[in-house]
Amino acid sequence: MFFLLCLVSSAFAANSRYNVYSPSTYKQINIVQSPKNSRINGYAVELLVDYSGSMGRWIQLAKETLEFILPKIPKTTSVALRVLGENNGQRGFAFADLCKSTRLVTFFKHENQTNIVKGLQEAQLGGMTPLEFALRETIEKDLRSVRVFNNDKSGAKDKKIILVTDGDDTCGGDPCKYIREVMRLRKDFQIDVVQLGSSTELMCLSAETGGSFYKVDGSRGKFVRAFENTFGVPVGTVEQGIKEKTGTVQPAKPIPQTPARGYKFINF
Template sequence: MKPLYSFLLAGLVTAVSSASLAAEQTMIVLDASGSMWGQINGKPKLQIAREALATVLADMPAETELGLIAYGHRERGNCNDIEVIVKPAAGTAPAIIKAANNMRFLGKTPLSASVIKAAEELRYTEDKATVILITDGLENCNADPCAVGAELAKNGIDFTAHVVGFDLTDAEGKQVACLAESTGGRYVSAANADELRDALLNTVIQPAPEEAPKEPEPLLLPEATLDHDESVNIGSDITVNWTGPNAENDYIDLVPQGYKPTHGELTYSYTKQGSPLTVRAAAKPGTYTLRYIWRGTDNQRHILAQRNVEVTDSDVALVVPDSVEAGSMIPIQWKGPASEGDYIDLVPEGFKRTSGELTYVYIKPDTEPEVELRAPTKPGIYGIRYILNGAEQKRILQSVAITVTEAVASLSVPE
C-alpha cells in the first residue's frame, strides 16, 4: 500500500494540475530540515516525502509546469538556506524526483521566507500561482506564517498556498494552517488524512462534469453557547462554561473585539479539555471576544458562538503562555509594586510556601516589563508567582498556572 502521505501529496498536486494544467505554474516547497529524520510508523519522514514525490510526479501530465524549492538542505542553523532547485517548467518531474532523492536534510525551518521566495519566483503579482508547502515542523526563523499568507493573498493576482503537515499536533497545525486558509488553499494533516485522501483522489479520477454542477447543500451550523464572567483582570484565566458539538479540533479562542478571521487569535483552548475550561486573558485592558470555533464538514472553521469580555487593568499582573516546552525559556510580562526584594518565582502546582522555589528573578523599578525564567525539565503543571517582600513577611500577590510539555527532539544527521 502506498504511504499515507503519498496520497495526501498526490491529492494536492494532482488536483492543482487537473484544475488548470499549463494555465498556471506550481512550486513545491520541500522541508529539508534536520527534523525530517524523524519517523512516522517506523519510516523516516524524508523517505516518505521522496516516495510521495516519485509516486505523484511519475503520472503527472508532461505539460504541467512544476518547480521545486528546498530549505535547510545545505547548512545547519542558517535561516537563509533557501534554494530554487528546479525552475517551474513543463517536463520537470524527473529533475524534481532526482533532486529530492539526492537531497540532504539538516537545517532550520524558514518556511515563511521559502513560500515568499516561491511566490516571487512564480511572479505571483502578475500571474496565477500555486505553492505547495510540505513541512514537518513550525517556522523557527522569526517570521509569522499567518501574516505572510495574508500579505501574499492581498498582493497576488490569484495566489494559492496548500500546506501538507507531517506529524504535527493540533496546536502546531493551527500555526501553519492559516498560511493555506488565508490564500484559499487547504491544510492537510495526518489527523484527517483518510477523508481527504478519498475526497481528493475521487476528484482527480472522475472526469469533469459536462453540465453545470449542482449547488452544494447549505451547511447547517450546530448550536453552541458560551457563559463566562463579564470582566477579568489582565493576564488572568477566564473560566468558560460552554456547550457545542465538541468535534475534533474545536476550540474557544480570544480575539480583539470585531476581529473576523478564524486564525491569528490571541489565545485559545481546545474543547476536548471539557467544560468549564480556561482561556488566558490578554495583557492589555480592553474589550475582547470569546468565540466557539468549529471545523465543519466543509473543512472550514466557523464561529458558532461569541460573547464579549472586558479585560480590566490591575495593579499586579503576570502574563505567561499557556504552555512551554521543558527546558525552554518562559517569557513573563509583569506588573507590580517592584518593591525592594520583590521577585517572580516558579513553583510546582499547589506550592504554598514563599521559599524553596525552583527558580526566580528579582524585580526592581528599572526591571524590563518582560523577564524570563527557565522551565523545568520535567513536564507537568507549575505556577508562576509574584512575591511581595513585605516588611513583616513575604506575600503572594499573584499566581498563574503554566503547563510544561515534553521537549520535542529533532535529529540532524547527514546522509
C-alpha cells in the same frame, strides 16, 4: 602588505566557516536561478519541502510517492521544486545563514518528475526551518518571474505552492503575517499545506489564499492521500503504481476525484 594578506586570509576562512556563498561554494551545490518573464501555458505548481532534521522519514516517503504521482498530473501542469532548511555540506554554519537556507532546485517545467525526484534525493537534511524567508523567495522570485496562460474558466488559480512541513518557523519569522500582507496585493496563487503532526499554526496560509490544509497525523496512507489530493490525481494512484511496478496486478484505473475549489481543512 602583511595586514592586507591577513584580511584576505580571514575573509576566506569566514566564507568557509559561515557558509557565505562565494563562487567556489556555488560549485558545490545545484544553484538554479528563476528566469525572468518565463511563460507557461497551463498551470504552475511549486513544491516547497522542509528539509529540517526531523523530516527524514517523510522526505523518503515523498520521493516514493511522487514517483507515481507526477507522471499522472496533466501535461499542461509545470512543476518546480524548492527546499528549505537544507544542509549544503558546509560545516560551521552561522545562525543567520541557517535561517536563509533555501534554494530553487528545479524551475517550472512540463513532465519534470525526473529532476524533482533527483533533487529530493540529493538535498541534505539540515536543522532550522526558515519558513517565512522561503515563502518570500518562492512568491517574490519564483512565482513572480512566471506568466501563466490558460483557458480555464472554473475559477482555479493559475499558480499553487504545495508546502510540506512538520513544524513552524524556527527562525523568528511570521509566515501568517507575511501571507496576509501579500494577499492584499496579489490574488494569483494559493497555498496547499501538507502539515505533518498535530500543529495547525500554518492553517492560515491555506485559509488566506484559498488553498487546502491537509493535517496528517503520522500514517503513510494519510500522507499519500494528501499528496494525491493536492496534485489532483485520482485516489489510489500511488497504490496502483506500486502494484503495477511489482507486477502483482494488471493496470487498473483509480477512482477520479473532483479538484478542490476554495479553502478546505482536511483532517485525515
